[in-house]
Amino acid sequence: MTPKPTMRTVAAKAGVSIATVSRVINCPDEVPTETVERVRAAMAYLKYRPNMNGRRLKMAQTRSVGVLVPTMANPVFATSVQGIAQAAHEDGLTVLLTSSEYDPERELGAVSTLLNNRVDGLILTLANADDNRVIDLLISENIPFVLLFNQPSRTDVASISVDNAKSAYDITQAMIAQGHRKLAMVAGRFESSDRSRQRYDGFCQAINDAHQKDGAAMAAPRLCQVGFGETDLEGILESFLTGPDAVTGLVCSTDMLAIAAISACRTYGLSVPGDVSVGGIDGIAVGGLITPKLCSAVQPTQKMGQQALAFLLGLIRGQTEPQSLLLPHQLSTGESIGPARHQSSPRL
Amino acid sequence: MTPKPTMRTVAAKAGVSIATVSRVINCPDEVPTETVERVRAAMAYLKYRPNMNGRRLKMAQTRSVGVLVPTMANPVFATSVQGIAQAAHEDGLTVLLTSSEYDPERELGAVSTLLNNRVDGLILTLANADDNRVIDLLISENIPFVLLFNQPSRTDVASISVDNAKSAYDITQAMIAQGHRKLAMVAGRFESSDRSRQRYDGFCQAINDAHQKDGAAMAAPRLCQVGFGETDLEGILESFLTGPDAVTGLVCSTDMLAIAAISACRTYGLSVPGDVSVGGIDGIAVGGLITPKLCSAVQPTQKMGQQALAFLLGLIRGQTEPQSLLLPHQLSTGESIGPARHQSSPRL
DNA sequence: ATGAACATTTGAAACGTTTACAATGGCGGA
DNA sequence: TCCGCCATTGTAAACGTTTCAAATGTTCAT
Numbered sequence: 128m129t130p131k132p133t134m135r136t137v138a139a140k141a142g143v144s145i146a147t148v149s150r151v152i153n154c155p156d157e158v159p160t161e162t163v164e165r166v167r168a169a170m171a172y173l174k175y176r177p178n179m180n181g182r183r184l185k186m187a188q189t190r191s192v193g194v195l196v197p198t199m200a201n202p203v204f205a206t207s208v209q210g211i212a213q214a215a216h217e218d219g220l221t222v223l224l225t226s227s228e229y230d231p232e233r234e235l236g237a238v239s240t241l242l243n244n245r246v247d248g249l250i251l252t253l254a255n256a257d258d259n260r261v262i263d264l265l266i267s268e269n270i271p272f273v274l275l276f277n278q279p280s281r282t283d284v285a286s287i288s289v290d291n292a293k294s295a296y297d298i299t300q301a302m303i304a305q306g307h308r309k310l311a312m313v314a315g316r317f318e319s320s321d322r323s324r325q326r327y328d329g330f331c332q333a334i335n336d337a338h339q340k341d342g343a344a345m346a347a348p349r350l351c352q353v354g355f356g357e358t359d360l361e362g363i364l365e366s367f368l369t370g371p372d373a374v375t376g377l378v379c380s381t382d383m384l385a386i387a388a389i390s391a392c393r394t395y396g397l398s399v400p401g402d403v404s405v406g407g408i409d410g411i412a413v414g415g416l417i418t419p420k421l422c423s424a425v426q427p428t429q430k431m432g433q434q435a436l437a438f439l440l441g442l443i444r445g446q447t448e449p450q451s452l453l454l455p456h457q458l459s460t461g462e463s464i465g466p467a468r469h470q471s472s473p474r475l
Numbered sequence: 476m477t478p479k480p481t482m483r484t485v486a487a488k489a490g491v492s493i494a495t496v497s498r499v500i501n502c503p504d505e506v507p508t509e510t511v512e513r514v515r516a517a518m519a520y521l522k523y524r525p526n527m528n529g530r531r532l533k534m535a536q537t538r539s540v541g542v543l544v545p546t547m548a549n550p551v552f553a554t555s556v557q558g559i560a561q562a563a564h565e566d567g568l569t570v571l572l573t574s575s576e577y578d579p580e581r582e583l584g585a586v587s588t589l590l591n592n593r594v595d596g597l598i599l600t601l602a603n604a605d606d607n608r609v610i611d612l613l614i615s616e617n618i619p620f621v622l623l624f625n626q627p628s629r630t631d632v633a634s635i636s637v638d639n640a641k642s643a644y645d646i647t648q649a650m651i652a653q654g655h656r657k658l659a660m661v662a663g664r665f666e667s668s669d670r671s672r673q674r675y676d677g678f679c680q681a682i683n684d685a686h687q688k689d690g691a692a693m694a695a696p697r698l699c700q701v702g703f704g705e706t707d708l709e710g711i712l713e714s715f716l717t718g719p720d721a722v723t724g725l726v727c728s729t730d731m732l733a734i735a736a737i738s739a740c741r742t743y744g745l746s747v748p749g750d751v752s753v754g755g756i757d758g759i760a761v762g763g764l765i766t767p768k769l770c771s772a773v774q775p776t777q778k779m780g781q782q783a784l785a786f787l788l789g790l791i792r793g794q795t796e797p798q799s800l801l802l803p804h805q806l807s808t809g810e811s812i813g814p815a816r817h818q819s820s821p822r823l
Numbered sequence: 824a825t826g827a828a829c830a831t832t833t834g835a836a837a838c839g840t841t842t843a844c845a846a847t848g849g850c851g852g853a
Numbered sequence: 854t855c856c857g858c859c860a861t862t863g864t865a866a867a868c869g870t871t872t873c874a875a876a877t878g879t880t881c882a883t
């Protein structure tokens with residue numbers, strides 16, 4: 128088998144120099160059609176493939192972007208990657224994909240690898256966007272990057288997100304409006320997700336506001352923290368769903384948790400929304416298909432991915448001021464939230 | 476700002492040659508510790524980052540793999556990519572991700588791009604694994620690759636899959652065992668998915684076997700084809716769920732379709748499994764959490780991704796015989812399949 | 824003292840591109 | 854005829870690595 132053809136091989140075959148071959152590839156307009164055709168013929172005959180690594184080595188830009196998400200197992204992130212991949216395809220960019228499994232150490236390692244690959248820029252969903260070594264690293268190396276789903280408190284980094292606190296606030300408020308007074312939030316561990324914390328803050332805020340401004344007799348907000356990848360919430364939710372202090376509504380910091388929570392309710396013989404109301408945040412596709420239809424603060428996940436890439440391209444092209452964009456979320460009209468059970472004693 | 480440090484910069488700083496720097500990076504054992512430390516110090520001081528593109532240009536292997544899936548929006552593929560990314564991380568491989576949107580043209584384009592990047596090998600989920608130009612291309616270029624979820628009929632390509640026909644057969648049989656006689660399959664378009672066709676074949680086979688071997692009074696198998704990304708099945712399912720010929724069971728070629736089908740049944744006032752039984756194939760995580768719990772032929776999606784990468788590594792290392800692995804699927808004990816409604820006239 | 828054997832290091836040539844610059848040749852105007 | 858201009862093409866030097874062969878220095882048995 129002959130070795131892989133290079134520009135040199137093609138040049139020899141077509142009886143031209145490699146500079147001409149390069150020109151045929153990159154700017155065919157500056158080369159007479161007759162020559163272009165001869166070179167193209169040679170390329171086809173030899174099944175020539177330009178070697179991107181050679182090109183990258185020479186050029187300032189690599190036309191590749193790095194992507195880091197916590198995990199692909201959560202449809203939210205998968206869908207955002209779908210958006211990124213789509214937009215990247217349209218711009219002819221190569222996507223290098225990594226996942227952190229919610230582990231800050233791995234975040235740093237993954238980004239480091241991506242930088243070794245000399246990506247032109249990065250799109251990141253970090254566990255915690257504040258006081259993060261990854262961000263310091265990227266800024267010190269002066270690499271364009273866009274945060275996705277993170278809402279950093281600092282203003283000098285670009286990000287695309289929904290308003291996490293507001294999302295949680297709104298869905299909580301929707302429950303309060305239905306008469307719920309004893310609420311708990313089900314959320315991922317704060318160390319592993321700043322979104323989780325921001326959403327919890329919104330949850331608490333909604334309860335406090337209802338309490339103080341509207342004088343509603345709200346019970347103190349409660350919190351049920353869940354490890355990531357945890358799908359079996361039965362045990363963990365027991366103290367929230369049974370006994371005299373049982374809540375009537377669960378606000379979940381993600382739709383995956385919400386769906387798992389609904390499932391857990393069922394195992395306690397509690398109906399949703401008859402006995403317990405459940406709300407989510409994210410708006411994953413499957414949420415709209417299940418019974419009861421999940422009520423959620425929906426974010427345009429895929430669009431956000433596309434948008435993030437568009438942003439990144441701007442930064443790469445030298446746009447100096449990093450922008451932050453907070454996209455609007457939307458409460459879906461779901462059935463998983465209903466009127467609060469009226470003071471009936473909880474079962475069991 | 477100083478230009479990016481290279482091996483040359485480091486070498487100068489440490490007072491050695493670039494060859495020594497290279498050895499410190501690649502085989503520190505062959506260099507006296509004193510020198511290693513001096514070089515390492517220089518690297519740290521200069522914040523040196525090895526440039527993978529330089530390395531790739533020189534070396535035979537690039538330590539990168541290309542991945543092509545139809546879409547990230549389907550949790551099945553996302554989860555498999557999760558498995559791939561995880562395994563790749565463990566081996567220090569870079570993952571280049573592309574998606575085809577179920578479009579054969581884009582499949583070819585994406586693979587071509589990946590080849591231009593000189594990936595060491597590919598993991599592909601193709602629309603149609605038989606008579607596919609992508610496969611011809613890869614074989615002619617002698618690039619290692621593994622098919623994922625595809626079951627090619629030819630034996631000279633490596634693949635990881637479950638037995639699609641058998642999966643469909645089993646879930647169909649489960650329905651027949653519950654007394655169902657009028658069944659339809661809901662499936663994606665065959666042109667865009669050979670899995671879809673294979674699953675349909677299994678569906679038909681199960682019905683024929685029940686008819687001929689067990690003498691069950693099976694109605695002829697029916698087929699409802701759905702475009703990809705289609706999530707609203709109400710209109711499309713009308714003729715299957717209503718009228719005198721309404722079926723009592725829907726076998727769906729993917730879990731996403733099954734969940735959508737259950738949702739559609741609801742809009743016709745049909746309960747699952749009371750009025751209609753619904754079964755899926757794939758075993759996506761969310762299926763186990765919804766109400767009714769989805770009965771599905773579960774495949775170990777994430778493991779399959781990991782396995783595919785392991786396979787690919789074997790091929791890259793020069794393992795000559797491509798293997799095909801059919802992993803066992805497992806019927807999940809779901810609630811979405813129940814006894815057939817006994818000859819009661821279908822509603823409206 | 825001599826040279827063999829060895830450990831350590833270096834020089835230099837790739838790898839496949841891009842691109843600044845130079846060379847070539849044809850042409851029209853003076 | 855000569856000159857300059859333009860269009861076309863070619864030459865050669867990068868880009869940042871790896872790696873082979875060669876050089877240097879050290880140690881040790883003779």
